[in-house]
Structures are given as C-alpha cells and as structure tokens.
Amino acid sequence: MSNENSNLYHDQIVLHLVQFAVVWALLAMTVGVYISAELVWPTIDFGQFWLSFGRLRPLHTNGIIFGFGVSALMATGFYSVQRTSHVPLFMPRLAWFVCYAWQLIILLGGLSLLAGWTTSKEYAELEWPFDIAIAIVWVCFGVVFFGTIANRKIRPIYISNWFYGALIIVIAMLHIVNSLAIPVTIGKSYSLYAGAQDAIVQWWYGHNAVGFLLTGGFLGMMYYFLPKHAGRPIWSYRLSVVAFWAFTYSYIWAGPHHLHYSAVPEWVLSLAMVMSVILLAPSWATMINGIMTVSSASEKLKTDPALKFIVLSLAFYGLATFEGPMMAFPSVNVVSHFTDWTIGHVHSGALGWNAMITYGTFYYMVPRLVGGELYSVRLANIHFWMALAGTMLYVMAMWGAGVSQGLLWLSVDEIGELSFSFKDIMSSMAPFYGLRLIAGLIFLGGTMLMAYNLYKTIAGKSAVKVQVPAVDPAFGVSS
Amino acid sequence: MSALSLHKKIEENTGLLIFGILLVSSIGGLVQILPMLGHDAMEAATANTRVYSAVELTGRDIYIREGCSVCHSQQIRPLIAEVERYGPYSRAGEFVYDRPFLWGSKRTGPDLHRVGGKFSDDWHRVHLIDPRAVVEKSIMPGYPWLAKRDAIQAGKASTKLRALRRLGHPYTDEEIATADAELVGLKEIDALIAYLQMLGTGLSEDISI
Numbered sequence: 132m133s134n135e136n137s138n139l140y141h142d143q144i145v146l147h148l149v150q151f152a153v154v155w156a157l158l159a160m161t162v163g164v165y166i167s168a169e170l171v172w173p174t175i176d177f178g179q180f181w182l183s184f185g186r187l188r189p190l191h192t193n194g195i196i197f198g199f200g201v202s203a204l205m206a207t208g209f210y211s212v213q214r215t216s217h218v219p220l221f222m223p224r225l226a227w228f229v230c231y232a233w234q235l236i237i238l239l240g241g242l243s244l245l246a247g248w249t250t251s252k253e254y255a256e257l258e259w260p261f262d263i264a265i266a267i268v269w270v271c272f273g274v275v276f277f278g279t280i281a282n283r284k285i286r287p288i289y290i291s292n293w294f295y296g297a298l299i300i301v302i303a304m305l306h307i308v309n310s311l312a313i314p315v316t317i318g319k320s321y322s323l324y325a326g327a328q329d330a331i332v333q334w335w336y337g338h339n340a341v342g343f344l345l346t347g348g349f350l351g352m353m354y355y356f357l358p359k360h361a362g363r364p365i366w367s368y369r370l371s372v373v374a375f376w377a378f379t380y381s382y383i384w385a386g387p388h389h390l391h392y393s394a395v396p397e398w399v400l401s402l403a404m405v406m407s408v409i410l411l412a413p414s415w416a417t418m419i420n421g422i423m424t425v426s427s428a429s430e431k432l433k434t435d436p437a438l439k440f441i442v443l444s445l446a447f448y449g450l451a452t453f454e455g456p457m458m459a460f461p462s463v464n465v466v467s468h469f470t471d472w473t474i475g476h477v478h479s480g481a482l483g484w485n486a487m488i489t490y491g492t493f494y495y496m497v498p499r500l501v502g503g504e505l506y507s508v509r510l511a512n513i514h515f516w517m518a519l520a521g522t523m524l525y526v527m528a529m530w531g532a533g534v535s536q537g538l539l540w541l542s543v544d545e546i547g548e549l550s551f552s553f554k555d556i557m558s559s560m561a562p563f564y565g566l567r568l569i570a571g572l573i574f575l576g577g578t579m580l581m582a583y584n585l586y587k588t589i590a591g592k593s594a595v596k597v598q599v600p601a602v603d604p605a606f607g608v609s610s
Numbered sequence: 611m612s613a614l615s616l617h618k619k620i621e622e623n624t625g626l627l628i629f630g631i632l633l634v635s636s637i638g639g640l641v642q643i644l645p646m647l648g649h650d651a652m653e654a655a656t657a658n659t660r661v662y663s664a665v666e667l668t669g670r671d672i673y674i675r676e677g678c679s680v681c682h683s684q685q686i687r688p689l690i691a692e693v694e695r696y697g698p699y700s701r702a703g704e705f706v707y708d709r710p711f712l713w714g715s716k717r718t719g720p721d722l723h724r725v726g727g728k729f730s731d732d733w734h735r736v737h738l739i740d741p742r743a744v745v746e747k748s749i750m751p752g753y754p755w756l757a758k759r760d761a762i763q764a765g766k767a768s769t770k771l772r773a774l775r776r777l778g779h780p781y782t783d784e785e786i787a788t789a790d791a792e793l794v795g796l797k798e799i800d801a802l803i804a805y806l807q808m809l810g811t812g813l814s815e816d817i818s819i
Binding site (some may be wrong): 171174178180183185186188189247262279280297301304307316324327328329330331333335361382383384390395399403460471473474542543553554 | 617621622624627632633634635636637638639641642643646647649653671672674675676677678679680681683684685687688689690691692694695700701702704705706707709710711712713714715716717718719720721741742745747748749750751752753754755765766769770773774776777
C-alpha cells in the first residue's frame, strides 16, 4: 500500500491551492472594483476607517499578488514540478503546511491592513510579524520545490522549474533585505533604511517582486502549460535558456527607474534606464518562443478557450514588457510618473498577462485534476471575451487619464505660469474613472463566471490518483 | 570546457542551479545599493532638517496608517512646472530621518512635500474631516475618526523615540522622557496637522527653487 502511494502524484494539494487562488481573486478584485468606485463617489466609505481608500488599496494589491498570484503559482508549480521530475512532491506534509500557512498569512495579513498595520512600502505593506511568517513559509516552499527537483528521475531540470526556482530564491532575498526593521509594537516597525536609501531598497524590491513573481513565476507557468496544452515542444529550448539567464541578470538592475527625477544619484537612474531597455530583449525572446510554439497548433486555438487565454496573455505580456522600458526613459517618465498611466501599465500586466494565463491554465488543469470535462466550454468562451473587453477598456481609460494628467500638470503658458490648477485637472478625470469602474466590473464578472464554471467542474470530486509514469531511459537519472 | 557543457552541468544539478540564480540575480542589487548605503549626500541632513518631535512623529505614523502616501507623493521633481506648483524641488538630505520614506508613486491628490505652512491649522482640520467642505470637487475621503481618537492611541511616543534613537536619530534623554506628556490632550488630527505643517520646512531659507 505504502509502496503504491509513494508512486502517486500529490494532486489534492494542487486542487486546494487552485480553489484558494480563485477565492482570493474574487475577493481582491471586488475590493479593486470598490475602491475604483470610491474614486467616482468619494463618500461611499461611509466614514468607516476600514472602508477608507488608503487602507483598501493595499488590501487589493496584496490580495491579488500574494493571495491570488502566489496561490496560483504554488498550485501550478507543485503540479508541474512533479510531472517534469517524474516523482511525487518532496515532504508532502510540509507542502500541506505551506498551503495552509500561506492562506492564513493572507487572511490575517489582510485584516491587519484594514486595522492600519502597514509599513507603507508598496507590495511590502505587511508588518514585521507577517514578514517573519512569510520568510518561514517561503523557505518551506523552497524545501518542497527544490527537494522534489533533487529527487527527480529525469536528468535535465526542465526550464519551467528554473523560473519557479528563480521566483523562490530571488523573492526570498528581496523580501528579507527590504523588510529589515526595528519593531516598536506588534503592528509597527521602523525601517532599517532611511529616506533616499530606503527608496532605493524599496524599489529594488518593488520592481523585482513584479519581475520575479509576476513575470518570472508566471513564465514558469507558461513554459510548462503552453507546450503541454498545444501538444508541441518549446519552439527553441536553447532560446529559452539564454533568455532565462539574461532575464535573471538584467531585471534586477531596473528598479531605480521608479525614481527618475528624484534625489537619487544620476548614475543609478541612468544605469536603471539602460538596463530596463536591455530587458526588452529577453522579455520578447520569451514571448516569441511562446508564440512560435503555439503557431503550429493554431487549429486548436479556434476552439479551445484555455489555449486562447494563454496566447492572448502572451500578447499582453509583450505589450506590457514593451511599455515598461519605454516608461523607463526619463522623457516619457516625466509625463507618466505619478499618473494613472502607471496604474494602466500595471493592469495590462496583471489583468492581461497574469490573470489571463492563470485562467487559461486553470481551465486546462482543473478538468484533468478531477478526471472529468470542463462544466461549460461556452461559459469559458464568454469569460474570454469579457476578460479581453475588460482589460482593453481598463488600459485605455487609464492611458487617457494618465497622459492627460501628465501633460496638463506640466503645462505652462508663454510667460511660464501654470496653465491649470491641480483640482481642475483632477476633477476632469471623472469620465475616465467611470470607464475604469465599468472595465473592472466586466473583468470581475468574467472571473465570477470562471469561479462558477470551475465550481461545477470540481463539485463533489477530489483529485484523481495519477501514477508516476515510467521514465524514458534516454533521459533517466543513472543511479 | 565549452559554454554548452558547462551549462549541461548546471541544468542537471539542483545545487548549481540555485547557486547560479543567486549569483546572477544579486549582482545588480550589489552594484546599485551597496554604494548608496555609505553615500554622504544621502546621510547628511540639509541645513534645517531636524528629527521629528513626539507629536510630529505621531502624526507621521497616522499618515502612514491611513495610507495617505497611496495618493499623495512627497517628492517634488526638478521641473519648472513642479517647482511653481509645489515649491523647491526635494533634496536627499531632507529625508534622512524618514523611516520609511514616503515619496509615493501616485498623485491622485497633489504632492505634499512642501505643504507645511501653506494652509492654516483650521483649514486642515475642516479639510481632513470633510474635504468637500473646502474643496468642492475633491475626491479625497474624509477622516472623521481622527478628531475623536486621542493621539496617544496611535502608539506610545517614548517607545518610538527610543527605537529611532537606536537607529541613530539624535533624540536626547529629556525629549524621550517628555514624549508621552506632549501627546496629552491632543487628538490624532492635531498630531497629523502638526506633521503636515512641518513638512518640507527642512530646507535652508535661501533656497527658492
């Protein structure tokens, strides 16, 4: 019996993580829609501190990145690392601990944000007790993941595992360095870094949390699920390898482009700008690799919503990784910085790339996990169009708002006097904010359809038992 | 050994792969961050920059708690339009006692780095409780609870000053001893206004841009 069990993949944990990811997506996107409504009707916080924009906004971002994003990455990482290594998860009990401890951190951390416990450092708002808990759970995540790889029966380590591995290692490094602080009370600490130094450390963290979690981690997802689903090998494995190292090396340098025209030394900013532009090469190499992989399976693209989601996500990935380096040029940044353009840029990545590739992956993976068919392909197709419409409308509304703000703020008349007051510019944003609210509702509506669809697919079922297949001797570990 | 066979080694060895990722990803941070940690211009305070008083520090922590930095930057860029709109551009030396920094990344509301002294305390009080009472089309939320809560509820100031002194902020024993007493009788809104009124006053008087 035990012998039989030791040869089965641990998929029940994957199924749980998928369900948590969907729940966090629904909650965090609902918060996002609510705060976008607050920018249209500022009094709908009803004078309640816990409904105040300043507290809900970090709840929205943390809920999406660490609730939805990380749960989805843990789910897909655990699913793919077993299959690419031909072994069950290393220390499955520890994996269950990682799963539930992480959900507890998100739940309590979210409540602590509502209570006003915050460092105010973006995407690192959670206070020191949570920082310690995150570090511990993250190391356990690494032990399970790399332990599974070390146990593998296949000689080469497949490329998707490199990206998941970089996610685990680099996020651990960034998190620990950026979170160093002196605790004052249980919910308050002072950063070890002050002023401009704190700014550099924070944006080294902030930019690369985006880089290695939202970009790198999800590229790991792409490298496993896209070839698998298209039924084609990666177009150029060598290109994926070169792009991986170029990506890992150059992303780290780009953080200070968030600090153009600030009190940070010029050479740091110039270096960050140059590296941001260089970053375009590995980013697009990866996109091209993905698109070429799927191009020979284009028939499937017409009928399969899961594959459509993944391919569209690559298009938005290409858009966002082009827009990013452009915004790193001081001449563009001078207009875009501090405006809604940044919000639009983030959402073309978060909605168009991260959410869509996750949706596509879930539509592919969940029916296989429970050994059945997707409840409704039609609903998934409707979801696809809602996701596309919502994302496009969102991004365009924010481009409109952002470019207007940026140019109007800088506008001076012929004698050098400011042309417009801040409040007039801000109050003229109302139509854009209204459109953004509608866009958010459409996207959230699509996500609700998916939640229902997956719920009906899973209902009453648990993960089917999957045997580890026999290893092709050509690729096996010689032991 | 050719690059390809070296790479074959890395991609078949878990330990080497972990080491490779750590090595390659840490270079950028080391080059950009380490020199900054010992950078004079970032550690030396400008002429009038001083540590926050117990009341101002309490106000600053309330500013952080309420997420003001989500919508307000504290970083004036060296551009004509910004200097005209907000005042002299921000210098590194003005932020040396800021833990954490509060430069922000979004201006849904205006920059606040030089807001100190621009409006009266009374204006701030009305505006914080009900922004639309003084700025008709404002989309800022109101913060009525700040006028009800005692300032001491935002945390013991003496503990905070002591923690900051361990990080090198030059607080005297006397300042720490009287810190809690300074908050007596004040509401949270008073502390926040004290903080707003001292923002950006750390620059020497002879600098106008």
